[in-house]
Amino acid sequence: MKELKILYLYPDILELYGDFGNIQVLRYRLEKRGFKAIIEPYSIGNPPPNFKDYDLVFAGGGADQEQGILAEDLIQYKQSIKEAVNDGVFFLLICGAYQLFGKYYKGVEGNIIPGLEVFDYYTEAIDDRKKRCIGNIVIETELNGKKTKVIGFENHGGQTFNISSPFGSVLMGNGNKFGDNHEGFFLPNVIATYLHGPLLAKNPELTDYIIKYCLDRKYNEDIILEPLDDAFENKCREQLLLLYNC
Amino acid sequence: MKNFFILLAMKVLHIGLKIAGKNGGNFLGKIAYDWNPNIFKYFKINCPIIAVTATNGKTMTNNAIGYIFKTAGKKVISNTEGNNMETGILSTLLKHCSLTGKIKADYLVFEVDEGYVPVIFKDLKLDTLVILDFFRDQLDRNGEVESLILRINDFLKTYTGNLILNNDDPNVARLGQANPENHNIYYFSVEKYSHATTDMKEAGEGKFCPFCNTRIEYEYYQYSHIGKFKCPNCNYGDNEVYKMAKNIDLKNRTFTVDDVTYKIRFNSIYNIYNFTAVISCVSLYSIDTDIIQKALSTFILNNGRLEEIQVKNIPTIINLAKNPTGSNVSLRILNEDDDEKELLFVLNDNIADGRDVSWIWDINFDTLNNVSRIITSGTRAYDIAIRIKTAGFPVEKIEPYLDLHEAVEHFYQTNVKKYVIANYTSLQPTRNEILKLK
Structure with missing residues (x-):
C-alpha cells in the first residue's frame, strides 16, 4: 500500500484557527483512495524529527504568547529544515508558520523576532494593534498549469514583504498586506499562506495537488488521482463564489 | 442636573415603549450612555451587586443566582434576557431606578460580557464577581483569549470584593493572584466525573503556566481544558477549594456539595460547574440550603440553552x-x-x-x-x-x-x-x- 508520511509540527500549540482540519482533509482524501496516511506529531519536549524522512511537513498558526515559546524551539532545526526544503519535501505553512519561515518578524515596538530564514520574505507588525486583515478571502492560483480559485479566511496583523513568488492573486480580501494584489508564497513544494478556514477544506483541487506532488516524488511516477465525491465541496464553492462575486 | 434630565427622558421613553408593547432591549441604555458615559456614577445603590462573566454559561448562572434569591423572597433586579454589555446593564438600571437614581432591591445580579467588566464596574461598586471559564470564541471579533484575560486581570488588581473562580480552568484560577491584597477569593471545583479523560478531547487554551511558562500538567480533563491541573514547576493550580461538587450523577441529575444533595433539571458536566459557582455565590449571602435545593430542582431556561x-x-x-x-x-x-x-x-x-x-x-x-x-x-x-x-x-x-x-x-x-x-x-x-x- 502506498503511503505518505506527514510531520505535523506543534499540533498542541499551532491550532488556533482549526488548522488541524488540513491534516484531517489530507488524511480523508488519501484514505478514500486507498493510500495510507502516517501522521506524526512533533512538539516541544519530543525527540528531534528528521525532516528529510517525511513527504509533507505541516504547521499552522497559534496565539501570540504561545507562538513566541515555540519559535525558540523551532530555530534549533533551521539547518535541517532548509535541507528538507531543498530536497523537495513538501511544506504547507499557515499564518504564524508562514511568518516563522521568513527572515524575521518585526513587532510593534520595533523588536525583531528572528525567523528560520528559509525564505527571503519578512513580516512587520502594523503600528495600530487593533488593525488587522480580517475577512473572507478568495485568490486565484495556478496548479500544474491549471487556474483555480482558493477560498479561505484571513486574520493577521503582520504585513509580509519581499515575496518573490506569491501563492496567488487576490480576487477578494487583503493578501500579504492591506489591499495587496498578492497572497502567500509559492514554490512547487512550498505553500505558505495566511488562508485558514481551514485552507484545504473547501479547496479539494489544492489538496489533490499536494497529494499528487508528494506521491509523484516518493514513488517517482505521474499519478492520476481517482476522483472523489466532492458534491458538498462543489456546492459550497459555488455558493460562496457567487456570494463573493468572484 | 444633567443626569436628572437624562433619567427623566429615559423614564418617559420607557413608558412610551411599554405602551407601544416593546421591551426596548439595549435601547434606553444606548441613548443614555451616548449622552453621558459617566452616568453609572449617578445611581444610588444600597444593595450588593453580583456579576457573572465567562465565555460560556453566563446566562444560565446569572439566572440561577437570581432565581434562588427570588425563591428566598428577596427582591432581585437582573438582566435575565442576556443584554450584557454596558448599554444592556444601563437599560436594566434605568428601567428600575427612581428619578433621583435610587434603586430599591435586595440584590442586583448581572451577567456581563467578558470584555465589558472593566468598563461597567469602573463606577459601580461590585460586591461579588463570578468567573466561570474562558474559551476561544469568535476570534475574528474578540481577538485572542489571552488579551481578554489580561484586561480582566488589570481590573482585578485593585478589586477587593468577593471573587468566585473556577479552580479547574487555568485561565480563570490565575486571576486569584491579580491582587494579593484581596483575601476574598473563593475557588470552586467539581470532582472527576465518569466521562472525564486523561487526554484533552476537545480544543482548549491554557497549555502553559501563566506565571512561569512551563507546560501545565493535568490529572484529568472533564471537558475542553477544564479539569484538575497543576504547574509542575511553580505549583500553580494548587488552591484551597471553597465549594466542591461531588458524586456527579448525570443520569439522575444530582450532585452533592458539603454533603447536601442537589437535584437539577440539566444533565451536563458543564451545568454542574455552573451550579457549583451558583452555590458558592449564594452561600456568601447566607441563603438556606433547603431554599437552594428547592430552587435548583425547578430551575430551567426556556431559551434554547439545553x-x-x-x-x-x-x-x-x-x-x-x-x-x-x-x-x-x-x-x-x-x-x-x-x-x-x-x-x-x-x-x-x-x-x-x-x-x-x-x-x-x-x-x-x-x-x-x-x-x-x-x-x-x-x-x-x-x-x-x-x-x-x-x-x-x-x-x-x-x-x-x-x-x-x-x-x-x-x-x-x-x-x-x-x-x-x-x-x-x-x-x-x-x-x-x-x-x-x-
Missing part, C-alpha cells in the same frame, strides 16, 4: 453553541445518551456570529454515538457538512439545506429523538421553525 421539548411527540433537545466548547459540550450530552438520535446543526456566519467559521474544525465529531442522520442548515450549511463528512460520518447520511424551513421539515420526517445545535444568530430562527411544528 432546552428540552416535545415536538410531534418527539423528544427534542435544543442548545446554543457559538464556539467550539459550546458545541463540544452539546455533543458530549448527545454521546452520553445511548438512544438512537438525529442531529440538526445550524451554522450562520453573520457579523454577530463572527464571519470566520473555521472554529467548526475544533468540534469533535469523531465518534458520534448512535446518530442515524445529520441535517445541516444556515448560511454555512455546506461548510459544516464538509466538516462532519471529513470526520468520517457517512456522507449519505448527511443532508445540507441552505433553507432553514426546508431543513426543519426534513428533520421531523422521522420520529427518532432529535438534538439541535444552533449558533448565535441561528438559534431563535431555528427554535421558531421547530416550535411551529409543535
Whole structure:
C-alpha cells in the first residue's frame, strides 16, 4: 500500500484557527483512495524529527504568547529544515508558520523576532494593534498549469514583504498586506499562506495537488488521482463564489 | 442636573415603549450612555451587586443566582434576557431606578460580557464577581483569549470584593493572584466525573503556566481544558477549594456539595460547574440550603440553552453553541445518551456570529454515538457538512439545506429523538421553525 508520511509540527500549540482540519482533509482524501496516511506529531519536549524522512511537513498558526515559546524551539532545526526544503519535501505553512519561515518578524515596538530564514520574505507588525486583515478571502492560483480559485479566511496583523513568488492573486480580501494584489508564497513544494478556514477544506483541487506532488516524488511516477465525491465541496464553492462575486 | 434630565427622558421613553408593547432591549441604555458615559456614577445603590462573566454559561448562572434569591423572597433586579454589555446593564438600571437614581432591591445580579467588566464596574461598586471559564470564541471579533484575560486581570488588581473562580480552568484560577491584597477569593471545583479523560478531547487554551511558562500538567480533563491541573514547576493550580461538587450523577441529575444533595433539571458536566459557582455565590449571602435545593430542582431556561421539548411527540433537545466548547459540550450530552438520535446543526456566519467559521474544525465529531442522520442548515450549511463528512460520518447520511424551513421539515420526517445545535444568530430562527411544528 502506498503511503505518505506527514510531520505535523506543534499540533498542541499551532491550532488556533482549526488548522488541524488540513491534516484531517489530507488524511480523508488519501484514505478514500486507498493510500495510507502516517501522521506524526512533533512538539516541544519530543525527540528531534528528521525532516528529510517525511513527504509533507505541516504547521499552522497559534496565539501570540504561545507562538513566541515555540519559535525558540523551532530555530534549533533551521539547518535541517532548509535541507528538507531543498530536497523537495513538501511544506504547507499557515499564518504564524508562514511568518516563522521568513527572515524575521518585526513587532510593534520595533523588536525583531528572528525567523528560520528559509525564505527571503519578512513580516512587520502594523503600528495600530487593533488593525488587522480580517475577512473572507478568495485568490486565484495556478496548479500544474491549471487556474483555480482558493477560498479561505484571513486574520493577521503582520504585513509580509519581499515575496518573490506569491501563492496567488487576490480576487477578494487583503493578501500579504492591506489591499495587496498578492497572497502567500509559492514554490512547487512550498505553500505558505495566511488562508485558514481551514485552507484545504473547501479547496479539494489544492489538496489533490499536494497529494499528487508528494506521491509523484516518493514513488517517482505521474499519478492520476481517482476522483472523489466532492458534491458538498462543489456546492459550497459555488455558493460562496457567487456570494463573493468572484 | 444633567443626569436628572437624562433619567427623566429615559423614564418617559420607557413608558412610551411599554405602551407601544416593546421591551426596548439595549435601547434606553444606548441613548443614555451616548449622552453621558459617566452616568453609572449617578445611581444610588444600597444593595450588593453580583456579576457573572465567562465565555460560556453566563446566562444560565446569572439566572440561577437570581432565581434562588427570588425563591428566598428577596427582591432581585437582573438582566435575565442576556443584554450584557454596558448599554444592556444601563437599560436594566434605568428601567428600575427612581428619578433621583435610587434603586430599591435586595440584590442586583448581572451577567456581563467578558470584555465589558472593566468598563461597567469602573463606577459601580461590585460586591461579588463570578468567573466561570474562558474559551476561544469568535476570534475574528474578540481577538485572542489571552488579551481578554489580561484586561480582566488589570481590573482585578485593585478589586477587593468577593471573587468566585473556577479552580479547574487555568485561565480563570490565575486571576486569584491579580491582587494579593484581596483575601476574598473563593475557588470552586467539581470532582472527576465518569466521562472525564486523561487526554484533552476537545480544543482548549491554557497549555502553559501563566506565571512561569512551563507546560501545565493535568490529572484529568472533564471537558475542553477544564479539569484538575497543576504547574509542575511553580505549583500553580494548587488552591484551597471553597465549594466542591461531588458524586456527579448525570443520569439522575444530582450532585452533592458539603454533603447536601442537589437535584437539577440539566444533565451536563458543564451545568454542574455552573451550579457549583451558583452555590458558592449564594452561600456568601447566607441563603438556606433547603431554599437552594428547592430552587435548583425547578430551575430551567426556556431559551434554547439545553432546552428540552416535545415536538410531534418527539423528544427534542435544543442548545446554543457559538464556539467550539459550546458545541463540544452539546455533543458530549448527545454521546452520553445511548438512544438512537438525529442531529440538526445550524451554522450562520453573520457579523454577530463572527464571519470566520473555521472554529467548526475544533468540534469533535469523531465518534458520534448512535446518530442515524445529520441535517445541516444556515448560511454555512455546506461548510459544516464538509466538516462532519471529513470526520468520517457517512456522507449519505448527511443532508445540507441552505433553507432553514426546508431543513426543519426534513428533520421531523422521522420520529427518532432529535438534538439541535444552533449558533448565535441561528438559534431563535431555528427554535421558531421547530416550535411551529409543535
